[in-house]
Amino acid sequence: MNKIGVIGAGSMAEAIVSGLIKGKLMAPDQIIISNRSNSERLFELETAYGVKVTHDKKEVIEQSSIILLAMKPKDVEAGINSIKDYVTNQLIISVLAGVSIATISQIFEKDLPVVRAMPNTSASIGKSATAIAANNKVTADNLQACKTLFEAIGSCTVVKEAQLDAVTGLSGSGPAYLYYFVESLEKAAEEVGLEGQIARELILQTIAGAAEMLTTSGKHASVLRKEVTSPNGTTEAGLTMLKDKNFEEAVISCVKRATERSEELKEMFAKTVINTTK
Template sequence: MIEKNLSFLGAGAIAEALIRGLLDAGAARADRIRVANRWDGQKKDSLARRYGVVAVERPEAIRRGEVLILAMKPKDAGDALVEVRDHLQGHPLILSVLAGIPTEWIERQLGGQIPVIRAMPNTSCRVGESATALAPGRYATAEQMNLAEQIFAAVGRVVVVPESQMDAVTGLSGSGPAYVYYLAEALMASGREMGLDEKVCRGLVEQTLYGAALMLRNTEESPETLRRQVTSPGGTTEAGIQVLELRHVAEALREAVRRAAERSRELQEAFAESAASEADG
């Protein structure tokens, strides 16, 4: 059990996924979770009704939080951090799930030696199966990293990487669930085209993806080895794989990850330019 007051600044999809995951795992108490949302009060109120957490205004969330989770839209981060700085008490741990915003910028906005840890979860934390990467800022201690790992381990698997690798993480696992859903869409569509009904298609695709993921997790075999075990020479699977190779599907997936990582870098650069422009103004 995490015996800290957690304050979510932002009430969007990632905030809800984390809250639900923490509560479902029994890792946190609802009465120790506060949610503030500046622009849409209905969102925080909805989370309070749904999960029993405490909906508050942002100043109270900042003052009461021992861990502040920055979960607003990145474009709203500047205004939010001004408010955080104005109401900050002590040195709470700042956990940022803001894509493309470096810890150094957050530290500079808050002033002083404020511990900041950057996290890149994905929306699978809603069902306790996120893949989350953490990167510590300059002032985050080993104890605080352990706390961050405890929070995100409650909703999936956690790895620690240098912050310079966070764009790659964004392209791979941050965006990764969308690639899997895209694949599921295509598989279900092919089943329907061949006469299977929607319910049958969904059940077969769900279990196929789930079983394949468990094979990856629970065996020591590489993906290539597992694929070869299914692909008998001259068989049906080989015929299907030949089509994927002909259409360069593997290269398309690699390019998708590279482009998503590149876009993460672009957004970070655009944010840095915008922040510098506002500071000069």
């Protein structure tokens, strides 16, 4: 029976585990979770999902055919070092932002099959936009299994590893951009005289409706935008302000800078690992 061993028991691990169980992709007893030291957190996950939990890393690895790395990037070395002696040829899946497959393999000191994934926080409600990339040790069957696994928490696209920084800058960080946009709309609503709850309802339904139009109408965003925009009307007046304030340029700079930051972090982790494994 395929079992998944999860190293790291934070919010991303919980989102994936709950998706796997809710989507009936795995039974709770096929999932075994470990973290650094927080027993209370492990007990919480055991109680909520019926999964196995343990501090014994050897037990996690020996029971698992897939190992999910879900600690923070800064903890990657300590995390991998605590399991590497027990790893034989299991499939490694990492959700760590900005940690390359090469860096992961270097810490393991083994050429293992590694899949890097970039989900986003909407994984917790089964709506993540995830992209995955694999090294050449990953079989087509294993890649498909990973795709299915991430489809339990939303959508999943296979990309080249070199594209994962861009994915991180676009959809990994993306929910935060949209939340920031909503915060701005809330401030704007207040300034035009719409109080809290009323504004919130209008904003959320507008976003949900627009998202559904984008996914179901088959029309490009620019076409949908033009359908809202009457000549000399209110939308045109509003959009003119966004153009005047360089909205498009700000958004492009935002995604580019986040992508660049992902590249920087990747370099930084790679250098740290080279220095400590020398």
